[in-house]
Amino acid sequence: MSQSEMPTARTCVVREPHRGVYDRETAYRILDEGFVCHVGFVADGQPYVIPTSYGRSGDNLYMHGSVASRLLRHMKDGAPICVTVTLLDGLVLARAVFNHSMNYRSVVVLGKATLVEDPPEKLEALRVLAEHIIPGRWADARQPNEREMKQTAVLKLPIEEFSAKIRTGPPIDDEEDYSFPTWAGVVPLRLTMGEPIADARLVAGQKVPEYARHYTRAR
Secondary structure (H helix, E strand, O other): OOOEOOOOOOOOOOOOHHHEEOEHHHHHHHHHHOOEEEEEEEEOOEEEEEEEEEEEEOOEEEEEEEOOOHHHHHHOOOOEEEEEEEEEEEEEEOOOHHHOEEEEEEEEEEEEOEEOOOHHHHHHHHHHHHHHHOOOOHHHOOOOOHHHHHHEEEEEEEOOEEEEEEEOOOOOOOHHHOOOOOOOEEEEOOOOOOOOOOOOOOOOOOOOOHHHHOOOOOO
16 A cells, blocks of 8 residues: 555646655545545536545545535535645744745545445444544444434545645755844644543543543544
């Protein structure tokens, strides 16, 4: 899986091509660490970009939402979509404002999503979505009932046409700017977890589960 794949004309990174990455292992690490994807599509000539949660199982991405949502209604016809996930790792402060940047990891997936109709696969997809957000929670919470299943639609997008893009490292200034008297470097950004806050109506005696007390995005 770590072997690079050939990008398509649509997924080949054009701007800063040396930052393009095309192996699944790298792309999947980014997808598995992220929380939110942005789904781009066109409906009746109008472009939309919708943020939503997602989960990955093997070579498929799953997304869910209300059966009444514009995104889910549009996907019934197998329309093409673009899914992006971005992780921000740092602010890159150069000597020249023009050369300021960010350290990041991102993935773009192109394809056609389909509605998951098979009940067992749909339930498994919802488990994947829940476990992507916080592993261990699915088995510890009430499972979706029949009414909730009917109100929820699930999309499946095969991860076939994709690319990743990564920037790391210090600022890159024009040679003549390295003597400019200002601070330059990287301000690292990290996602940190706070202390869990119990709900006011919690049943007496319930302790914070280990998966919440020691939550991490590390996989």
